[in-house]
Every structure is written in C-alpha cells, then in structure tokens.
Amino acid sequence: MLENNVQVAPSILSADLGHLADELASIEGAVYVHFDAMDGHFVPNLTFGPGVLAAVKEATQIPVDAHLMISNPDQMVPEYLAAGADIVTFHYEATAHANRLASLIREKGAKAGIAINPGTPVSALDAIIEDVDLVLVMTVNPGFGGQKFIPGSLRKLRQLKAMCDERRVSPIIEVDGGISPATAGDVCAAGARLLVAGSAVFGKENRAEAIRKITEAGEAGLTRRA
Numbered sequence: 001m002l003e004n005n006v007q008v009a010p011s012i013l014s015a016d017l018g019h020l021a022d023e024l025a026s027i028e029g030a031v032y033v034h035f036d037a038m039d040g041h042f043v044p045n046l047t048f049g050p051g052v053l054a055a056v057k058e059a060t061q062i063p064v065d066a067h068l069m070i071s072n073p074d075q076m077v078p079e080y081l082a083a084g085a086d087i088v089t090f091h092y093e094a095t096a097h098a099n100r101l102a103s104l105i106r107e108k109g110a111k112a113g114i115a116i117n118p119g120t121p122v123s124a125l126d127a128i129i130e131d132v133d134l135v136l137v138m139t140v141n142p143g144f145g146g147q148k149f150i151p152g153s154l155r156k157l158r159q160l161k162a163m164c165d166e167r168r169v170s171p172i173i174e175v176d177g178g179i180s181p182a183t184a185g186d187v188c189a190a191g192a193r194l195l196v197a198g199s200a201v202f203g204k205e206n207r208a209e210a211i212r213k214i215t216e217a218g219e220a221g222l223t224r225r226a
C-alpha cells in the first residue's frame with residue numbers, strides 16, 4: 001500500500017442483510033468489504049460465519065477483509081481461508097499461537113492481520129510485528145456497530161507507527177469503530193491508512209459519497225501530519 005493512500009472498508013455489520021447483494025453493489029469506492037465475524041463468546045454478539053463470507057465473495061469482486069472476533073481462532077481460520085477471505089485478522093487476546101496462525105494465513109496466500117482491543121497495549125505486538133501484513137487497532141470495544149470512537153486510540157496509533165518505523169516494517173494500519181469524516185483525519189494523522197466504517201457508510205443514503213467524504217477527511221489528516 002502507498003504511504004499516502006487512505007482506503008475505506010465498509011462494514012456489512014451495518015448493511016441491510018436482507019438485501020446484501022444490493023448493499024455490496026452500492027459501496028462504490030470501497031477498497032475492501034469488512035466482514036465482522038462474532039461468536040457470542042469472545043464478544044457479546046453473534047453475526048455470520050464462513051458460509052456467508054463465501055456468499056459475499058460470490059456477490060462482489062471487492063476483496064474481503066475478515067475480522068474474526070472469535071475465541072480460539074486457530075480452529076476456524078482454515079474455514080475462512082477456504083471461503084475466500086483476502087485478509088484474515090484474528091485477535092491477539094483470543095489466541096496463544098499468534099505467530100503460527102499468521103504463518104498459516106500467509107501460506108494460504110491471504111494477508112495476515114492481528115487486532116488489539118482498546119484495553120490491550122501496543123507493546124503486546126512486539127513479538128509479532130514482523131510476521132503480519134496488517135495491524136488492526138480497535139477504536140471501540142468490539143461487538144457492536146455505531147459506538148463512539150475512543151480518543152485514547154490516537155496515542156496507541158502513534159505508538160504503533162513509531163514501533164513500525166523503528167523496526168523498519170510497514171504493515172497496513174487499520175482502525176475500526178466510530179470512524180466517520182469527523183474522526184478520519186485524526187486517525188490518519190496518527191498513522192492509520194485503512195479505515196473501517198459501518199454506520200458512517202451504510203447509514204447514509206449515498207454510499208459512494210459517504211466513502212469519498214471519509215477518504216478525503218483521512219487525506220486531509222495526512223497533510224496535517226506532514
């Protein structure tokens with residue numbers, strides 16, 4: 001990914017699931033479709049699994065960014081890979097074998113992502129930062145769409161960017177939760193480049209315009225940083 005390229009991944013958690021194919025067709029400008037898998041155990045909500053991911057892949061050409069909010073991801077990751085996920089992101093807090101899991105994802109040709117909850121420090125990534133393609137900094141506590149952005153996430157993003165620069169690695173830095181044109185500038189100024197947005201895209205009538213506004217606000221944040 002280019003250093004100054006802001007990308008938006010609409011989260012279908014906020015889409016009208018009864019008309020998923022139409023919803024997917026509406027997100028012009030989206031670089032990924034964000035797919036929130038929740039198991040009712042790691043997070044207090046239950047959504048969809050690999051079967052729905054395979055249906056999403058059938059319905060759109062846009063690559064799928066699978067965010068697995070599930071306990072014991074080691075068990076289910078092969079299913080999400082087989083379903084066609086282009087990025088598979090598991091939670092640091094959910095596995096004892098993060099490096100092994102990241103290797104498995106990469107061996108199958110997908111991008112490997114690791115996510116950290118708001119309560120998990122960036123230092124938790126110390127032993128894995130070289131082995132992943134993406135780091136997802138949760139900017140709300142996972143489980144639900146439409147929550148308020150946690151401002152303390154900005155400090156974590158700056159710490160992560162500094163860690164990456166020091167170690168000379170450049171994973172995609174993704175943020176998820178409460179992202180809108182109002183918060184996109186700050187997260188991009190702090191280091192994020194891939195912005196998940198659920199309610200700020202699917203809650204709007206004109207999705208292409210919503211995606212464009214988030215992208216532009218993010219790019220304005222990059223200028224501020226420079």
Ligand SMILES: O=C(CO)[C@@H](O)[C@H](O)COP(=O)(O)O
Pocket residue numbers: 011013014034036067140141142143144145146147176177178179196197198199200
């Ligand atoms: O992973 C999650 C929630 O746990 C997200 O991907 C949400 O779907 C984001 O929704 P908004 O905060 O953008 O409405």
Ligand SMILES: [Fe+2]
Pocket residue numbers: 011034035036067176196
């Ligand atoms: Fe997500």
